[in-house]
Amino acid sequence: MPRPTILFTVAALAGTTLAACQGKRIEECNALIGVINDEQQQVKPAQSQEPADFERVAERLAETARRVADVSLTVEALREHRDAYQALVNDIAEVMRGAAQALRDRDGKKLDAARTLERQVGEREDELVETINRYCAGG
Numbered sequence: 001m002p003r004p005t006i007l008f009t010v011a012a013l014a015g016t017t018l019a020a021c022q023g024k025r026i027e028e029c030n031a032l033i034g035v036i037n038d039e040q041q042q043v044k045p046a047q048s049q050e051p052a053d054f055e056r057v058a059e060r061l062a063e064t065a066r067r068v069a070d071v072s073l074t075v076e077a078l079r080e081h082r083d084a085y086q087a088l089v090n091d092i093a094e095v096m097r098g099a100a101q102a103l104r105d106r107d108g109k110k111l112d113a114a115r116t117l118e119r120q121v122g123e124r125e126d127e128l129v130e131t132i133n134r135y136c137a138g139g
């Protein structure tokens with residue numbers, strides 16, 4: 001599933017006098033967004049219909065969830081966004097594991113259900129990415 005890149009441009013805020021809390025927010029936004037963007041580059045979709053390929057994606061997503069959880073944040077709203085993103089990535093990993101099992105079992109119904117869940121989780125990810133972008137852009 002293609003993942004949207006989180007965009008945040010500090011340059012848009014250049015020249016603006018920021019309070020210390022805004023500076024902290026920007027610093028922490030950049031830290032969180034940096035990890036999410038780096039991890040999105042590492043997660044490649046399954047290239048085949050082999051269960052092992054889906055398991056590989058699930059393991060990479062589990063690593064993404066760990067890295068996102070490790071981002072140290074003091075801003076409460078960002079901690080909430082980080083935790084939501086971590087939970088979302090764990091959900092995607094579970095969907096990938098379910099798809100792998102459905103492929104192993106040759107169970108078309110389970111595979112269709114996994115694909116439906118993948119779309120639903122993908123929509124949640126799009127919404128969360130937009131929320132993080134809006135928050136980090138000052139909205």
